[in-house]
Amino acid sequence: xxxxxxxxxxxxxxxxxLLMLLSVAAWFAIFNAYEREPRARQLAQTLVxxxxxxxxxxxxxxxxxxxxxxxxxxxxxxxxxxxxxxTDRVEPLPDRPFxxxxxxxxREQLGPHTRLSLEREGERALFVNFRIDDGDxxxxxxxxxxxxxxxxxxxxxxxxxxxxxxxxxxxxxLIVFRITRPLKALQQAARKVGAGETAARLDESGPTELAxxxxxxxxxxxxxxxxxxxxxxxxxxxxxxxxxxxxxxxMGIEMSADEELREGMTADVEEMDKTIGQxxxxxxxxxxxxxxxxxxxxxxxxxxxxxRRRGFKVExxxxxxxxxxxxxxxRARPQALRRAVNNLVDNAxxxxxxxxxVDMALSAAGDELLIEVGDRGPGIPPQDVERxxxxxxxxxxxxxNAVGAGLGLAIVERIARSHNGRLELLARPGGGLCARLAVxxxxxxxxxxx
Numbered sequence: 001x002x003x004x005x006x007x008x009x010x011x012x013x014x015x016x017x018l019l020m021l022l023s024v025a026a027w028f029a030i031f032n033a034y035e036r037e038p039r040a041r042q043l044a045q046t047l048v049x050x051x052x053x054x055x056x057x058x059x060x061x062x063x064x065x066x067x068x069x070x071x072x073x074x075x076x077x078x079x080x081x082x083x084x085x086x087t088d089r090v091e092p093l094p095d096r097p098f099x100x101x102x103x104x105x106x107r108e109q110l111g112p113h114t115r116l117s118l119e120r121e122g123e124r125a126l127f128v129n130f131r132i133d134d135g136d137x138x139x140x141x142x143x144x145x146x147x148x149x150x151x152x153x154x155x156x157x158x159x160x161x162x163x164x165x166x167x168x169x170x171x172x173x174l175i176v177f178r179i180t181r182p183l184k185a186l187q188q189a190a191r192k193v194g195a196g197e198t199a200a201r202l203d204e205s206g207p208t209e210l211a212x213x214x215x216x217x218x219x220x221x222x223x224x225x226x227x228x229x230x231x232x233x234x235x236x237x238x239x240x241x242x243x244x245x246x247x248x249x250x251m252g253i254e255m256s257a258d259e260e261l262r263e264g265m266t267a268d269v270e271e272m273d274k275t276i277g278q279x280x281x282x283x284x285x286x287x288x289x290x291x292x293x294x295x296x297x298x299x300x301x302x303x304x305x306x307x308r309r310r311g312f313k314v315e316x317x318x319x320x321x322x323x324x325x326x327x328x329x330x331r332a333r334p335q336a337l338r339r340a341v342n343n344l345v346d347n348a349x350x351x352x353x354x355x356x357x358v359d360m361a362l363s364a365a366g367d368e369l370l371i372e373v374g375d376r377g378p379g380i381p382p383q384d385v386e387r388x389x390x391x392x393x394x395x396x397x398x399x400x401n402a403v404g405a406g407l408g409l410a411i412v413e414r415i416a417r418s419h420n421g422r423l424e425l426l427a428r429p430g431g432g433l434c435a436r437l438a439v440x441x442x443x444x445x446x447x448x449x450x
Contacts, residue, residue: 055130091117093116114130333418
């Protein structure tokens, strides 16, 4: 159900609270059931005793003294006695288990003719019908105050009950909170690891099960950090070993007399150098760069200017809008953000053609900044959008002439996730591809270096 909370803390707390309320209700029902019989017997015995004593007093008293006796019973005990008549307006006894049981017990001792009522001739009281003797005296109604059967619920019980319930609920919430707090910390740490960052070490104290999970996560996080360090070290060594002979090849090519051969070999060497750079960019951890306040609009304008100086048609929409505003200021890693935009522009120029224009745009949507790079190339089929973001993925049919290592979009995807954002590859109206990089502000503290 949508009304139920999704967090484990509140779901467990509500379940525990519901079980406690049901338990209290069950105990109240049990107490009421077991308390009803003793109270019914006590009240029935009181009625029988009062009726027998009143009958004995009336029989023993002289006829001329009976009126004075009845007046004394009314004044001292609140007991009224009325002669029973067939025309009396007597309300039937309410269908309440307690009163029905009292009537049954009273009949066992006063006789089967005994009746109980709560109202006679408009007077509200506890009426019990009894017979003085088997002669001409007939039946009488004995009226006792209603307080004899009405229970006054003490308000202090209600207050203590509410206090006990609140204390129990608070204790239940505290227990559930102590269980879910380590899980919350584990969730946040897992999210950081998923974003390519190194999470802080989790506390391994507490219950055995949670401590075991925290220890396993800490071990996994340390292993992943060590793997990243080893990968970066290996690739750095490979790049150093490869770039040294590439430099010698470039020097040898420059000395070649065949200009056409020289230009082709130079292009191949430059492409190999770019491929090595992509490997390093992919292996590089973005957490090593401290977040800074970046004017994204100025950054995009600078990138567009650099490409135009090299002869490419890269334009930024609203590039002359004026000074930066707070909407274009973002706490981010500037070099990583620059690398992501450069990769998107390079992809657009490579696949759409260096002679075709590439359009960049910047907009704000809530707490996100949307950086869009659009081209007029062949685009990407919707079914291949997610696959093309993976490392070394290619579209052989649409872009069979592609060069490079196939890491450009994978690098952008990783940078987007490290900025709490995402990379979207959308079909552009009129043909082509629109690569949208959505980024959010980073936490002010610098991320730990693995």
